[in-house]
Amino acid sequence: MISAFRNWPSALFLCLIALSLLAPLLPIHDPLAMNIASRFAPPSWAFPLGQDEYGRDILSRLVWALRSAMFIAISAALLSGAIGSALGIIGGFSRGATEVLTMRSMDIILCFPPLLLAMLAVTLYGPGSLTLIPVLALVFVPSFTRVAHASVLTVRSQEYVDAARGMGAGAGRIMLRTILPNILGPLIVQFSFVMAVTVVLESGLSFLGLGVLPPAPSLGLMIGTGRATLAQAPMLLVWPCLVLSLLILVLNAFCDRLRDWFDPRHVHGTGN
Amino acid sequence: MLTVPARSAAPSGPILAVSNLTVSLKRGDAWNAVVRNLNFEIAAGETLAIVGESGSGKSVTALSTMQLLPRGISRIEGSIKLAGRELLGLPETEMVKIRGNDMAMIFQEPMTSLNPVMPIGDQIAESIRFHRGVTQAQARADALRLMERVRIPDAKRRYGQFPYQFSGGMRQRVMIAIALACKPALLIADEPTTALDVTIQAQVLSLIKELQEEEGMAVLFITHDMGVVAEVADRTLVMYRGDQIETGTTAEVFARPAQPYTRALLSAVPQLGSMREHAKPHPFPIFDIATGEAALERELPDIRQKQAPPLLDVKGLSVRFDIRSSLLRRVTTRVHAVENVSFNLARGETLAIVGESGCGKSTMGRVIAGLRKPSSGHVELDGRDLAGLSQHELSRHVQMVFQDPFASLNPRLTVGKAIQEPLQIHHLSSPKERVEIAADLLQRVGLSPEVAQRYPHEFSGGQRQRICIARALALQPGMLVADEAVSALDVSVKAQVVNLLMDLQQELKLGIVFISHDMAVVERISHRVAVMYLGEIVEIGERAEVFGNPRHPYTRRLLDAVPMPDPARRHYRRNLTGDGELRSPLKPRGFVPPQRHYEEIKPGHLVQVPGPEWA
Amino acid sequence: MAWFLQRVALSIVLLWVVTTLVFLSIYMVPGDPVELLLSQDGAAPDRATIELIREDLGLNKPIHVQYVEKMSALARGDLGRSMVDDRPIGREIALRLPRTLELIGAAALISLLIGLPAGVVAALKQGRAFDRFASLVTGFAQGVPVFVVGTLMILVLSQLLKLMPAGGFVAYASDPIGHLKLLFMPAVAIGIGLSAILFRITRASMKDVLPLDFVRTAHAKGLPERYVIVRHVLRNALMPVITVFALQLGGLLGGTVLVEYVFNWPGLSGMLVSAVSARDYPTVTAVILVISALFIGLNLVVDILYGLADPRVRK
Secondary structure, three states: OOOHHHHHHHHHHHHHHHHHHHHHHOOOOOOOOOOHHHOOOOOOOOOOOOEOOOOOEHHHHHHHHHHHHHHHHHHHHHHHHHHHHHHHHHHHHHOHHHHHHHHHHHHHHHOOOHHHHHHHHHHHHOOOHHHHHHHHHHHHHHHHHHHHHHHHHHHHOOHHHHHHHHOOOOHHHHHHHHHHHHHHHHHHHHHHHHHHHHHHHHHHHHHOOOOOOOOOOOHHHHHHHHHHHOOOOOHHHHHHHHHHHHHHHHHHHHHHHHHHHHOHHHOOOOOO | OOOOOOOOOOOOOOOEEEEEEEEEEEEOOEEEEEEEEEEEEEOOOOEEEEEOOOOOOHHHHHHHHHOOOOOOOEEEEEEEEEOOEEOOOOOHHHHHHHEOOOEEEEOOOOOOOOOOOOOHHHHHHHHHHHHHOOOHHHHHHHHHHHHHHOOOOOHHHHOOOOHHHOOHHHHHHHHHHHHHOOOOOEEEEEOOOOOOOHHHHHHHHHHHHHHHHHHOOEEEEEEOOHHHHHHHOOEEEEEEOOEEEEEEEHHHHHHOOOOHHHHHHHHHOOOOOOOOOOOOOOOOOOEOOOOOOEOOOOOOOOOOOOOOOOOEEEEEEEEEEEEEOOOOOOEEEEEEEEEEEEEEEOOOOEEEEEOOOOOOHHHHHHHHOOOOOOOEEEEEEOOEEHHHOOHHHHOOOEEEEOOOOOOOOOOOOOHHHHHHHHHHHOOOOOHHHHHHHHHHHHHHOOOOHHHHHOOHHHOOHHHHHHHHHHHHHOOOOOEEEEEOOOOOOOHHHHHHHHHHHHHHHHHHOOEEEEEEOOHHHHHHHOOEEEEEEOOEEEEEEEHHHHHHOOOOHHHHHHHHHOOOOOHHHOOOOOOOOOOOOOOOOEEEOOOOOOOOOEEEEEOOEEEEOOOHHHO | OHHHHHHHHHHHHHHHHHHHHHHHHHHHOOOOHHHHHHOOOOOOOOHHHHHHHHHHHOOOOOHHHHHHHHHHHHHOOOOOEOOOOOOEHHHHHHHHHHHHHHHHHHHHHHHHHHHHHHHHHHHHOOOOHHHHHHHHHHHHHOOOOHHHHHHHHHHHHHHHOOOOOOOOOOOOOOOHHHHHHHHHHHHHHHHHHHHHHHHHHHHHHHHHHOOOHHHHHHHHOOOOHHHHHHHHHHHHHHHHHHHHHHHHHHHHHHHHHHHHHHOOOOOHHHHHHHHHHOOOHHHHHHHHHHHHHHHHHHHHHHHHHHHHHOHHHHO
C-alpha cells in the first residue's frame, strides 16, 4: 500500500486479464473480417493501427491474440500446476518407492527440451490449440512437481507436521490442510512463471506455424507472417513484437513481485 | 601490523578498552540503539564474560569490536581501543590487518561457520598466509601444528577433509585453531559452546582456558549461560536490553548481585544440586525482574499412583534405521537408535530421559507418541499394546510437545484454530463448543482467550510453547511426551513453562515423559530419571538416587560436565574429561548388540554393568 | 568413485528409457498412426499408400520385433531414413549438428562474458545505480522471446541500417569473415536472453551466500575483501549457477530452432521444422533422440563437475 506506482506489475497484470476477458464486448472490429481492397491501409480513425495484408483490423487482431495467448497460458499452467503439484506433494509426503518413482519420471520428461517435446506432439497429433494446451501442460508438469517436492521436503520436517500426525490426522488431511497451505507461496510463484514461459513457447510454435492455426489471431503467427512483408509494412511486424514483449515483461515482473512477497526472509515481525 | 606489548613483560595497559560504546542498527528508516553506553576493559590473560538473554545486545557488542556488522545499516559510536590503538574510524584496509591477527573470533554455530567446499586445513592456513606472509608450505606446516594443539586427532589425514566430515565439537576446535593461528592478543568467543553437547562443551571450554594460559590472551566471552560464566570468567558484565546493568568480578556478581535483574537472572538459572533436600519435584521460584524478589515457594503433593498398573510399560524396545548403499540399495549399516530399552511410567509421574545428541532419546519419544514404529519390543499404554492401536486412537491418549516453538505451530492457522484442530480431527464437540474449549485451554496455560484470533508469529517463544501445551491437552490425553520442550527458551521463561507443566500434572494427573539434555531442569521436574547412552538405558531410578548416587561411569561424566553457576565450585580444571567424542550408534549390518546386565543398587535404581569400553 | 559410476549408470538408464519412449510415441496416438500421419490436408489417404508406409516404417511387424530391430539399429548408429526423400537421416544430422553447436557455443561465450561478471558486481553493489539499472535491463531482456529479438534485429540492423546480412550461411573454410559475420546476429540474439538469465541467477546466488556464517568467518580472519569474494563467496555461489546454466544450454539444444529459422542458419532446426511440417516421423524422432542424448550427456558432465566442486555431493 506504500505506493501504487511500485506495484505496477500487479496493476498491469490485472489490466491484461480484464482486456482478455472483455475482448468480445469491446467496440472493435471483427478480427477475422477481411477487406482485400484496403490491404496494408495506414492508421485511420476506424482502424487506429491500420490494416494487415488481408485488410483486417490490426488493433482488433492484437487484442484477440492477447486473449488467446492468455487463455492458453492460464489453461496450460492450471492443468500442469494441478497435476504437477499433486504429484510433488504425494511423492514428497509418502517417501520411499512412490517418491523415487514420481521424481524419476519427471527426470525423464526433463530429458526433452520443451520445444522439442511440443514439436514431437505436433508431429503426432497435428497443430492447433487442442494439441497445444495438453502438450504445454505436460512440458511444465515436472517444474511444478520439483517445486512442490522441494517445498514439501522442508515443510515435512517441521514439527507442526509431526504435531498433526500426533493428533491423529490422516495422510489426506495433512497433505491438504497442513502441507498445501504452507507451500502455496512457491507454487503460486511457479504458476506465474510457467504462465510467462508458456506464452513464450506458444508464440514460438505459432511463429513456426506449428501452434495456433491461421486465420485465428496469434501473436507468434502475426510475427511469422509479418516477416514476409518486412520491407513493405514493417509495422505489421513491430506491433505484435511489442505486444508480446510487453505481455511477457508484465508476467515476469508480476512473478518477481510474487516471489518477493512470498519470500520467507521478507516476513515481517516474528513476535519476539 | 599492530604492536602489542610483549606478553611476557608486564602489560602496560588493558588489551581491550571499550568506552561509551553505543551501537545503532537501522530498521526501515529509523535508527535503533541496540547497545547503549557500554564501558569495559580486559587485561592480558583475563577473561571477561558478557552475559544476557536474547536481545540484550551482547553479540552486537562482539561484532562491533571486530567491526563485522554490515556497513550502511549499523552505526558505532564511542571508543574501542585495542592495545591502546583506536579501532573506530580505522579504514577497512587497516582493519583487515588487525582482524584474525591481533584479535580473533569464534562463533556460535560450528556447523555453518566453516566454508563447506574448502578443505579444513586450508581454512586454517589461509589466515597464516595472509597475516604472516609465509609460503604455502610453511603455512601448511603451521596449520598442522595448530590442529594438533587443539587436539584434532590424526591431523595429517584430516587436513584435507571437509567440514561435513567433522562433528560439531571438532568443527569448533577447527574454529579455535583458525582464531589462534596468528597468536592474537584478544580472543572473542560468541556463545562458542551453545550448540554443543554438555560433555563436548566441557572439553572445548577447558581447551580455550588452557590455550589462554599458554598464550596470555585476553578473552571476551559472550554467553547466556550463567553456568559457563561461573566456569570461565574472571569478571562479568550483565547486559539487559542494550544496557550495561552490572559489572564486577565474577565471584562478586554471583555472591552479591547489586541489581534486581541480575538477582532474578541468577535465581532463575536451574542449578544442579539445588534439589538435594527435596525428594519430590519442586517448582522453580519465580523472581520478579523489576524487584528481584521471589514469589512464595510452594510444595506439590505427590500424586503418583504407584500401586495401580503402570500407565506406560515399555519392554525390550529397539529402533534401528537402515542405511543403504547408494548404488545397489543394499543395507550396509544400521543406526541402532534405541537398543533393548525397558521402563515404565505411573499415572501422575514424570520420567525424565536424559542423554546427549544421538543417544536415542528423541527417537524413543517418537515411538511412544506413535510417530515411529519400533523395530522390536512392545509398548503398552494402559495395558493395551501400541501395535494394535491406530495413530487416530493413540492420539486420544498420548500427545507430544516439541522442541522448537517456532516450528511446531502451523504458521497458517490462528492459535484458536490450532488448538481446535485435534478436536476437529476427532469429530469431537460442535464448532461452538470447540471455541469455548480452546478459550478455556488458553486460560489454563496462562494466556488470554482473546489471543485465539492471532497467528503464531505474533507470539514469543515461551508463549508459543504454552500454546503447544494447550493444543496437546485438547484431547485430554493421560500422557504427554515433552521432547526438549523448554530447551529453546530463555532461562526466566524456561522456569515458568516448567512450573506450568508441573501444575498441569497436578490438576490432570498426567504422566509425563520429559526428554531433555538439561540436567538442572530435569532435577527440578522429574520423579524418576533414565540416562541413555548410544541407544541404551545405562542407569534408571528415582531422581534423588540417580543424581545423588550416580553409579554408571557415563552418568558421572554427564553430571560432571554440567557447568555450575557458582564460581566457588569451578571444576573443569580438575575434571578434564578427556578428548573423546561421543561414539557413533552406527553399526555394520549383522552387528549383534552385547548382552547387557543390570544391577539393582536400591529398589528401582538399576545400573547397567559397564562393558569393557568403560574400563 | 562409486558415486561417479552411479551417475554414469543412471545416465545410461535414462538414455534407454528416453529411447524407448520415443519409440513408443507413435503408439500413443489414438487410432491408426499411419493414417493420422498421412491425413494432412483432410483428404483420406488411399489404402495402398498406407500399406506402403506401414511397410516402410516396419509397423506391420509385431511390436517387440520392431523394438529389437530399432534398438539394434540405433546401437549401430543407424538413425533410419527419411519418410519424405528416403535419405539417411544420420548423415544429414552429422552435417547440421556442428553448426547448431557452434551457435550455442558462441551464445554461451557471450553470456559468460557479460552475464556472469555483471551479476557478481550487481550483488556486491546491491541497491546501487548499477544494480538497479542492470536488473531493469535484464528483467526486460530475459522475457523477450528469442525470435522477436532476432526478427527485430533483422528489421533494424539489416533492413533499416543495412549493417549486417539478414541471414544465411557460408562455411568457415570458404569464407571465414563472412562466416563470423553471419554467426554474429543469431549468436547475439540468443546471447542477450542467456546473459540476462545468467546475470539474474548469479546475482541471486551471490545474495544468498553473502550473509552466510562462513563468509563472516572469512572476514573475521582478516582476509582481503576481494579474496573473500572470489575464494569463499563465488566458489559457493557458482554451484546453482552451474546447474541453471547447464539447464539453459540444454534447453538451447532445442531452443536454437527458432533462431536458426529466423536467420536461415542451416542447423538441425531447418531439418526439424520441415520434418514436423511434413509429418516426417522418422526424421523428427531421430533428431529428438540425438538432442536428448546430448542433453543427458551434458547433465552428466555437469553432475560430475558439481561433484568435483562440492565434496558433499560425492558422499
